[in-house]
Amino acid sequence: MRSSRIPDLWRFVLITLAALVCVAITASLGFWQLGRAAQKQEIFDAIARQQALAPWHNAELAAQVPPVTESISAVLRQHLLHRPAQLQGQWLTDQTIYLDNRQMQGKVGFYVLTPLRLLAPNEGKVIVVQRGWVPRNFQDRMALPPVQTASGIVSIEGRLEAPPSKLMELESGGNSGADPDGQKSRIRQNADIAQWAQQSGLPLLGLSLVQTGPATEGEGLLRDWPQINAGVEKHYGYAFQWFGLSVLVVLLYVWFQLVRRFYLPHRAGKAAVQS
Structure with missing residues (x-):
């Protein structure tokens, strides 16, 4: 009986370690994306300050x-x-x-x-x-x-x-x-x-x-230069995805390794004793 529980214990430990590693990696990637967004926002703000200076x-x-x-x-x-x-x-x-x-x-x-x-x-x-x-x-x-x-x-x-x-x-x-x-x-x-x-x-x-400024009539030029954009939205989107994956891993782990493994059997056994 005891020996039959050892593989189950090792499987539980391995799944727990894998879940922890997965959560750590996805969460770190989410924070990395937030850091990239902050860096780009800082660069954009610096450019905006430069453009606002007196000519x-x-x-x-x-x-x-x-x-x-x-x-x-x-x-x-x-x-x-x-x-x-x-x-x-x-x-x-x-x-x-x-x-x-x-x-x-x-x-x-x-x-x-x-x-x-x-x-x-x-x-x-x-x-x-x-x-x-x-x-x-x-x-x-x-x-x-x-x-x-x-x-x-x-x-x-x-x-x-x-x-x-x-x-x-x-x-x-x-x-x-x-x-x-x-x-x-x-x-x-x-x-x-x-x-x-x-x-x-x-x-x-x-x-x-x-x-900059509009071209004069007859000059024949177009000055619709690309506008500088911080581009932080995509990094926030990636961060949301990584954090969402972290939450999903936690929820799956809690459900399959804790609720179904310990709580539901314990509750079913308790109900059987009471009946």
Whole structure:
């Protein structure tokens, strides 16, 4: 009788250990998802605080943003990115490039990038401006859509951002970000600002400016830039699923290993004695 109870005891112990391990793992994954949500919310709040700061003008931009030839530390980058700016300068229209395979509002086209030379006394500083998006002519893939660029002094507003994200491209003679025909075309897959500065001789700054505000009539640009979102909802959803699984394991364990194993037999035996 005693020996027959030993396998049952070991099975009970093993099931108990398995349930504890399962609950520990699922609960830890739930808390991990909550931690990820908190991290993303913190980053989003930091970006929102940056965007709410007073905009820099030419002098502040020239003094704060280093040239592309100098490295930007992580602390300085955090201080610079997403900062509003209101600048005055002149477009260097002949240096405009078109970044290929960029999407806006679900359509494929180009990001238009044009360097802006700041006005004196900061004319020694040039910043690459992400001016907006234009559609692509799929019948003639090398045709450039018309973009109107003012020739005089312009005033623009935007926010400081890193250069546009790089897309995967085939090697082109070691020229990262170059077009296949050796920089003869204005259509590029990527924009390497350091290489751009070296090839053009322009004193480009290490960050770019994403131009905001509606495009002027006839400019031909769309500026419906993606909005930064904390994206914490999915992490809360995953956490709910993991915690729900933990609760389910506990309920199943209580029912099958405690209620059905001990409570119901005990109650049935007690009822049988009383009858």
